[in-house]
Amino acid sequence: MRRSLCAVAGVVVCLTATPAAQQAAAAAPTVTASTTTVLTTEGRTALTYTGYMNGESFQQDGIVTYNGWQYSAYWDQSGYVNIARRHLPSGAWSSLKLTDYATTSTDSHNTISIGIAPSDGTIHLAFDTHSSQFRYRKSVAGLATSPTTATWSTSSFGSVQSALTSTSMDVVTYPQFFAHPDGTLQLAIRTGYSGTGDEVLYEYRSSTWTSLGTFIDGTTAGNNAYLFGIEYHTYDAATPLLHATWTVRETSNASTNHDLYYAYSKDKGRTWRNNAGTVVAATGSNPLVADANTLKVRSIGQNRGLMNQESQVVDAAGIVHVLASHMPASSADNSDFTSARETAVLVHYWRDKATKVWHQDYTPFLERSSRGDIAVDAADNLYVVSGDSSTRKLHIQTASKASGWTDWTIRYTSSAIYYSDPLIDHRRLTSLGMLSIFAPRYGGSRIDVQDWTVSG
Template sequence: MRRFTSSLRTIAAEVASLLTATSATVFIGPTAVLAAAPTVSQSSTTTLTSSGRTAVSYSGLMNGESFQQDGITTFNGWQYAAFWDQSGYANISRRQGGTGSWQNVRLTDYQTTSTDSHNVICIGISPQDGSIHLAFDMHSNRLKYRRSATGLATSPGSANWAAGSFGTVQNSLGGQNFSQLTYPQFFAAADGTLQMAIRTGVSGNGDEVLFEYRSGSWSYIGEFIDGTSSDNNAYLFGIEYDSGGLLHATWTVRETSNGSSNHDIYYAYSSDKGRNWRNNAGTVIATTGSNPLASSATGLRVWPNSQNRGLMNQESQVVDAAGVVHVLASHLPANTPSITDFNTARNSVVLVHYWREKASKEWKQRYLNYTEGLSRGDIAVDSHDNLYVVSGHSGTNVLQIATASKASGWTDWTVRNRSAANYMSDPLIDHARLKSQNVLSIYAPRRGGSQIEVQNWNTTGG
């Protein structure tokens, strides 16, 4: 239990009052004045696999990438994780309670030949019928998708956990057969409706489209972000529902295939499951399928960040229980020279926390000053709306955990653990488990890629 003296309460109140200005920026280093940030203590580490795919591209692995939503998740008391093995087969594993040994299913009817780290495996679970959905092995090519029998996740104790419980690989969905797809992302509404967003087209010239799963079948809702008309594309930081039923999406825009052309932070939300979209002020400005969101639309750009700033696409987003949208981004600090070479710029970028206050609709920014090179971090929230950032570093191979408390207005970012130089690619947090159980589960590929750990950390504070 945290204890505050009256003087600390005064300091916290003064800090909070300073943050009420629109677009406030506060610089916070690895330690902070307040000591309210949650602590973490490691309770267990298990090996998900020791035969993970080892091919490296774009500085990462096919297992563990920031856009792998979700590579690890908890549903109905069971934890699920997906990975490619060295032979190129998709695997999905589960365990009860998020502890102990894993029960693995190896799906050998499809074998990838890819060594491209974009071609991750993403898990979606339908709360309505308990089916498990997998989308995988796509980087600007045809859909690869399969789903399980119904009830596999809602009745895990009696269901048959075997390859035969998963259907065959499909190349179309909802009557659509796109030739260039990348970055599938599953997310579920409070009423159990499962949806999937996915990019069509290519880097620098693509759109985002939306599918919906109901009554055992998928339907195509339509294009919700238009990039091809402007010869650019949106890269989602994330897309997810809050507890009140609003669907929030944040993204950056890329003008060419070069990461140096990433720019700005954009935001929109929907109150009708992605049919109509509102800008930051709440004005309806887009309709999926007929008038999609565009980077030039009024009120979508919520934070300026020009090209050549080393801004990484697709870092992370989370929405807390109060409906506050949090974005983890990384780019060069303000008032530093721009750098045209993306890889060079990444050597000098720092992690940055952006968030939108729900009542005021104001966006705020805080520099965390943690570095990560070409890697990307993950931001997540516990049941008390405290924040956790797990990030790796492509140069040092160190895995870091940092936390901040809601009580401080997320001013007290503190590094709680730094590993030995053992890890690579992007760590993934089990968001569902942290929100529901206050346990920080981290999907962490070891350097070299063959071994993937799942670390469990107990949290205290809040």
């Protein structure tokens, strides 16, 4: 029997449980506070779209571990990109302020995403882009692969560029980096606008970017895909799969977000397969159709307060997990998105790799206009870190693989000091068993990095 939880103002305050439910809660992983370090006290404080320019769910990645070092990036109050690193497990943060470019934006869409190319150890930064010209720079080779010998200085980063190839990048948003196990770095980014845009794919090899073309077409139908995530999984080392999930928006109004869509690729995004495994698209020449019925795996109607771009992760068994949030099934439709979000709960969707069936599990956790992040440990247990824009509290929720991820339990609730979207260092959790959280404080100037040991 499942537990019964009570929620007041987005915080779980009571739990009525049978012995079986108590056992389930006990199985969910626990977290133990290790350290909290201060990344900066000079973060950009402008608040727009209920968030900051530091800490938004679509930053892939905003904090990431590579080769024993952890990296993060943030805007300071003067509008400069700062890139920071520390030697794990307990080194101090060392930040570089890149002062040759200053933003004037206060738009929280204009975040900084970090990509690391295993092939040559370059660090890539994409930033300050919301339906506007692309902005990007990369480091010298070896900066990430030889961190103790390569020079860590502002001179290690090249100049700001407005395109990766000869292909125009004048109206783009949401850069997302991800690496193939063979060392190839790739970038997905939206062209066009909210309600009418495409997803395009680029690839970095031999120190050069190549445009692969559009892989999700939304402009033909006058809508756009919002990715929950795009990432590789290596359960089959010979053929790593690239998984992508998204929701579709019909207009610029978030109330028109609808449904969960899924596709995967066996050849670095050149061709794409639907949930059944049938090849249905080719990047560049015959892209995925954003709202195709053959790609829809779960129905979520419009006017359900469905938030775009929450989070996705793939576990060691190849099971795709999506964190979404929308109103419970029992709630009536609500076309006022802000109002609908007041009753939206976190929902866990996951694809059984063997049967290809997508499952849905409602949790009792509220978050209002914030967005959460979902991550997996080496044993395929799940961790969700989410905020609540009304209470300004941060939560850590966990679920065990042994329960089939049904024993969701709140393991931590912060004081009312955090805001915007928390970000998890996914790689550190899976490889080192440490939960690291990029957590902006309310007001935006201070950003914490919380470290938690996990067990379960």
